[in-house]
Amino acid sequence: MKLSYGRTQDDFKSAFRISSGLLVFGFLVLILRLWHLQILNGEKWLSFSEENRIKLKVIPAVRGRIFDRNHKLIAESKPSYDLRMIQNKTGLSVDDALIKISSFIHWDLEQAKKNFAKFKHPNPNRSFALKKGLTRDEVAIIEANQPRLDGFDIEVVPTRTYVYPGSSNHLLGRLGEIDAKAYEEMSADDHQRYRMGSFWGVSGIEKRYESVLKGQDGVKPILEDVWGREQELSSTGNLLPVFAEKAATSGSDLYLTIDVDLQILASELLEGKKGSVVAMDPRSGEILVMESQPSYLSEYFTRGVDAQYWKKLVTDPDKPLYDRSVQAIYPPASTFKVIPAIAGLLEQIVNPNEVVFCPGYYRLGREVKKCWKRAGHGYVNLEQAIQYSCDVFFYEVSKRLGIERLAYYARLFGLGSKTGIDFARENKGLVPDEEWKKRVYHQPWVGGETLSVGIGQGALLVTPLQMAVLYSALVNGGTLLVPQVLMGVQSSSGGIERGFERKEKEVFELNQDSLLHVEEGLRRVVQQSGGTAHYYANSKMVPIAGKTGTAQVVSLKSGLDIKDHAWFVGYAPSEDPEIVVAVIVEHGEHGSSGASPIARHIIEKYFQEKEQ
Amino acid sequence: MRRLVKKLRLDKADWIFFLVVMVICVLGLLNLYSATYDLSISKYFRNQILWMSAGLFISFILSLMNYHLILRTGYFWYGFTVFLLILVLFAGKSAGGSQRWISFGFFYLQPSELAKIAIVIGLAKYFHSNHQKREMGLIDLIIPMVILVIPCVLILKQPDLGTALVVFFTGCMMIWFVGIQRKILVVLMLIGLVSIPLAWKFVLKPYQKDRVISFIQPEKYADSKGYQVIQSKIAVGSGRVVGKGYLKGSQSKLQFLPKQHTDFVFSNYGEEFGFVGSFVLLMLYLTLGLMGLGIAVTSKDVFGIMLAFGLTATILIQTLINLGMELGLLPVVGMTLPFFSYGGTSLITSFLALGILMNLSMHRLIHAGHKA
Structure with missing residues (x-):
């Protein structure tokens, strides 16, 4: 067939075939691509599309409670109420929204603006916590006015609360927010359990038993569009298993060996002072009291600590963050005299009946060391020397022992090393000897230094917990115990599992007679007139024994009148001890007046409770 | 009545071809309803129905008149479109960094869309009136190339790379379809290959280069330039075999898909209807293309052949580029899916093409019948 200008339709036949072929080829490529996307890789793209629309909201697990030895509640999780805001839903500008809410709840507008600024331009479609707690x-105002407060609502957040905020803060410890650094450093396992911004224990019991207390956070899938606006979830088919809702599992409850009533009493007795009270059962190593003052308030840390409060704690010269029970080291002063006493008896360099004359001073070569009593104690034997805390007697014993033997016995009773309590960052203190002096000062040991150590001064440094452990070993017949605070953990069935197990660090064979002489001295300190703590610590209720100590504080600025630290380490009943109490009061002046009454109160309360 | 039908040659029309287009339109409407479900549903859906009705009416009118009227006025339409393309550069309304629209108060006209039809008419008229040889030489190519390049350059100026490409490819296909010496074809293809780096350097705007780069490595640009493609792939891929179900596509419902009702309209369809639905739609377009080519080869004169071929080419080139882009096979260019995407000018243009093609289908058989 002829077309115009001499062309026929046949001229176009081959071009038609080629273009048809090209077309089919083009569609074939598209179909193969669809096959690749939808059939071969469909699952992958589906999970991407799920990730797009599903955001997993964390439902924090309810933290396990903490009870004391008598099942008294110390710490629990209570609902805390957060004000949340979605700016776009308020229908107002940020400023107007803040003005509105702050006038409703009578909140300082500047503070509201500050809180908002912290979020650095939050997505106007997403909800964020404008005001915590x-x-x-x-809460009542917001709930009553809910219809007029579009875009604002209240979220209930389980929050750690402490029943007795004034006490046990160092013991229980603090919670802290997981920051970027901590999140990066945590183990793969923890990554499953924690998110950036979640809270976990950063000190004390809260940290040590984090894994028990934490529980397992749950997740709730939230459907969001690309702008972050929350959508109804129901309309959208089935979820991939990874996005399924998971309920939170609460953490397990802890039972401590602590007696919270004694703990409170200790914090009250230490109020306004700087110091520590440690009480333990010398038979088992159970810690009954571990209180340090001044303190911070753990409850201020449960939702993220206020920067100003933190700064105040860090810069406070009284160091309230410091746990004086385990982290502070002091010269034990006369409370240490039990060591040269027992060492002298065991080494048989001093006879229990031997008397030493105390003229009020002691001469060693050209050096003169004074007794605390200038007039002197006259003739004293070992028991009397302990009773009156005669320095001269122990100068003599120490001289006979020499520093190496003295240091050996000090270490035998746990000084100079950590007690092994599991939740605290302990200071191990210091027991000096010749080797130590050479290493640190590159100088030979001087005889006078032995005498200083012998009365608990010099370079000797201990923690209050170490002293409690030392006296426990003394009164339990020679077993160095590991102090413990965990009584048990609540099991899934509700009972208590992982019960307390006594842990011995070391058992040494001691001549029980020698021990009795030392204990008799300690009994006289409190129970006999003339004993250094007789006036302050003797109790009508229960026979107490113990030893006072007055630690000289070395002042860097000479001439400044700084009071000595007051020590008392005691136990009761003196014949069959159930409780050992170590007390230090910084600048408490005398162990007798400054520290021993505190120990007496604790001991009396302990036996009072026992009677009830 | 029957006489009227005969007189209007409605009985000779290729109704199957028309039916295929109508099915695509209906699927497009259903899909648009879904893709714009969260937005103001009434506005987009109603507008689209309005434009479709107008388009149908126009193509009905077009199909009834003798297409030689177009032949006679061919250069006028071509010239008028070039005039509009120049006008838009000076008086156009700009949006999104390019100047593409002329406002007529109630209606925004996009002259570049009209250029898709105008270039076909212009070239078809030229080849009908001037061409005598079976295979064109180099000199024979000069005038057709000038006819082709003028609107292309004007469209690139706006800039509207996608439409310029469609117009250019359509013109090239037509020139090739008429017949070209093989050696010249080879030389031209080589020149084309060489000019790609030159075009990269001198013609493409920075944002267009970005699109190409982000096409090559979309994952690297997941948050910015590659975002559209990745979200589109997620949408289509997540549809799997049978799709998430009508109105249940989360990608577009939650607005992760950009331009879900215009350029990326197929992504929503693919998400909700899966491989099965996509296959059906692709087959409809393929059928449309093959039948369009069929109309071309059975037309009774060179003008008819070239017109039908050119119109079919322009629709199918758009279809292939748009789908290729939505499936991540081609870089992102502004390009609608004919009869499917939301948009007045695009739709009216497609219906203009449909009307002319229907007209050609009604007239070819009469000629053939005379002969037989």
């Missing part, structure tokens, strides 16, 4: 009144 609302008061009951604020």
